[in-house]
Amino acid sequence: MLATITSAALQGIDAELVHVEVNAGEAGEPKLILVGLPDAAVKESDDRVFSALSNSGFKAPRTRTTINLAPGNLRKEGPIYDLPIALGILAATRQLIADDLNDWLIAGELSLSGATRPVRGALAMARLARTLGKRGLLLPGISAEEAAMVEGIAVHRVDSLDRAKRFLAGEIELPPLPLTRRVAGPVNSDGVDFDEIKGQHALRRAVEVAVAGNHNLLMIGPPGSGKSMVAKRIASIMPAATPEETLEILSIHSAAGRTISGEMNGETRPFRAPHHTVSDVALLGGGSIPGPGEISLAHHGILFLDELPEFKRSALEVLRQPLEDGHVTISRSAGKITLPCAFMLVAAMNPCPCGYLGDARHECRCSPTQIQRYRARISGPLLDRIDLHIEAPALTMTDLRSTTPGEASAPLRHRIQAARTWQLQRFAGTRITSNARMTHAQIRRHCGIDSTLGDLLQHAMEQLSLSARAYDRILKVSRTIADLAGSERIQQSHLLEAIQYRSLDRTVFY
């Protein structure tokens, strides 16, 4: 007899419909034949399913059973079809009688005992089930809780094959989970705080502006000036994510399996700091099981690249397009997938290979050619996309010996949150939530400057030989500085500060 169960396949961060067709009672040896582009993990299902069936008190098939995962051209990845396959076998062998099997979208891995195990991508599956107009989903523990964040679809948590079968057969009640509304909680910054940072007033200010408007930031300074220290503390001042942002962040981390492994609780904006030896695939996404890379895991949060020139040139070049677009397209054997990656870039670098150029207390031993080669690793077009460049000078003795703590993270975060709230109101009804993401039209609308300021900006652009791209970016940063000051209009001091963050384009790089 033939039975069909509805399940899904994860494609990037979206799920697509998969039918698990089970045909039992064919002549031949008692074994499972699995067809329909399964990967190795799916192929191992038969052992788990046989064992789970018998350990749950059901009869394993005594004849040849064919399982087809349709459509055949869609790659099926990961051990997510154990539960649908086992339920399909029960239905095909009449151990489960239910006439509304296809009202449910079902996924889950099975242990040998018949207990369910969570799967990647539950959020995407819930969205798919809602689109398909299904009655609900049957999912294992944590996956069910994750899916319950999606409104408008019932999610039933099934802890074992036996309970799933009895629920479908109408033998037990399993009330749907209440809708989980996750709100951004206090940020987890490992207990570090900005008050530990001495001096570096200009750097602090640049960080405040960058985080407030979601602008990219590059810190340049000698070793030991506190660049890495500052970056680690940025998590403690990030503004709260909106509910929609939270859902998008979680969808990505759910698809990467990071929510079920407990690495990500999804209540804060992500802060990702890949090492400079990171592979292009790990950075951008892709791989044999195509999943989100670091840039997507940093979506709506921060990607911190410490020692920027140490990264492979190829890795830095491929960052350019995603930085601009906020999404990345990954090619794979079965077509392309597009993943969101609207991150804020924070980068740090030394001014030269030895690090001491411009440091009064250390002699720089680099030759002009070495310095030039080092800086040339950061290409002009990449630099163009970094809105704020800030020098972090070596700490002075006075700063080092000072015992007065710097300003703490809490008031800093408070100001940033206020500026971001202003932005949320400005962009209400649009898809963007920060100044950095303004389109050209939005810049014209929200960053108007009078002709005096226009002349000033033009003069600065000529003096610093800035690109046309830098023009828009300076206006966006001016907008954020005005927001921090609570000013409706961009004023001269706001514009001047924003221009000053571009001055390194020329003094350091050309």
Ligand SMILES: Nc1ncnc2c1ncn2[C@@H]1O[C@H](COP(=O)(O)OP(=O)(O)O)[C@@H](O)[C@H]1O
């Ligand atoms: N501004 C600062 N305030 C307090 N301590 C600092 C500061 N800058 C550097 N330090 C000390 O020096 C160490 C190295 O700083 P780090 O952030 O790694 O420098 P960088 O990344 O610029 O090379 C820190 O762990 C801290 O102990």
Ligand SMILES: [Mg+2]
């Ligand atoms: Mg460092």
